[in-house]
Amino acid sequence: MDAPLLEARDVHKSYWMGEKEIHVLRGASFCLRKGEMASLVGPSGVGKSTFLHVIGTLDPPTRGQVLFEGNDASAMSEQELAAFRNRAVGFVFQFHYLLPEFTALENAAMPGLINRLSKQAAEAQAREMLEIVGLAHRMDHRPGELSGGEQQRVALARALVLKPRLLLADEPTGNLDEATGEGIHQLLVELNQKLGIGAIVVTHNPRLAERMPRRLRLHEGLVVDA
Template sequence: MSEPMLELSGIVRTFEQAGTELQVLRGAELTVRAGELVALVGPSGAGKSTLLHIAGLLERPTAGTVRIAGTDVSKLDDGKRTEVRRRSIGFVYQFHHLLPEFSALENIVLPQMINRVPKRTAKARAMELLRMVGLEPRASHRPARLSGGEQQRVAIARALANAPSLLIADEPTGNLDPHTADGVFAMLTAIVRQARVGALIATHNLDLAQRMDRVLEMRDGLLVEHTPVPTLPEGADPAHL
């Protein structure tokens, strides 16, 4: 079994609201392993974004433990959390958030330079990632000259620029048409497998979710694992199975 890239243990998150305490997460447990894609589903307001923010070290839990690639990061100060986030976590959102004044290549180079990678090394890594997502010929193009699917491929490449242990994606194909979404998801899956990244992906697309390794539903502040529905052989009668 591959090593865990993300471990959440006993995650509780409460908020003060109009003088009362609102408990959004109440003991959530989660493990994502290297090369694994885990889907996070549930209705709006169920706590998916809160869980993603805690997993990505953008928010602290009220209680519980967060481990990234085996390291307990729960008690780190803000500076150390930022360092871990920059080095070990990649983020992909529904909207690509590429910097419009920079080329595809430069958008992937910048996070590496922030991480103190030499420019020449960063450019070589960026070109390698553009090849992986099939966009090497578009390296010099700014986002406005790329299609929606191409922009999201660049965003995925950017998220992987610093070779993170964990990829967190929030509706990464939600802004794309079904055909483009399928292509982007297939490419994302291939990269996760190849790079041995752990991927936690929130989505409302249940068809997409069921193509991942596991599907977890946020329900009443806890994570409940879905049992895959078996595919019946052609012509089979369910009553006789």
């Protein structure tokens, strides 16, 4: 068995609307091993995005622990967390959040530049990743000159360009038609196999969720194997 990549231990997360507590995560415990890939399903509003934010250390749990490779995220400073996130975790969302005035290559090179790689090195890595996601022929296109599926591939290349150990994808195919969404899911599975990156992919599509090696469901504030 591979070592744990990510662990959640009795994680609770509440939001407060004035006096009213919205208790979203209610003691979720779960472990993802290095290189393991899982889908996460559950009805809208159940807390899937909340869970990804908490395990991705974008948002602290109200109670409980998140451990990344055995290190407790709550013991890290805000600065350490940000540095860790930049290096170790890639995020992809339903909307691509690409910068419209930059080319695919420049968008994918952005994390490298933020991590102080030279422009040359950042673009070399971006080129490599864009080739892997099948966009060698679209490097100089701006987001507005790409299809929805291609935009999402650029977002994926950007998320993976620094070779993170974990990819968190929140309904990455939610805005795409069925066939295009299928292509992105296929690509996610290939990337997981090729690069050995652990991944959690939230999806509304049960057919796509079925195809992932492991299937998780968020139910009444807990994460369970489906």
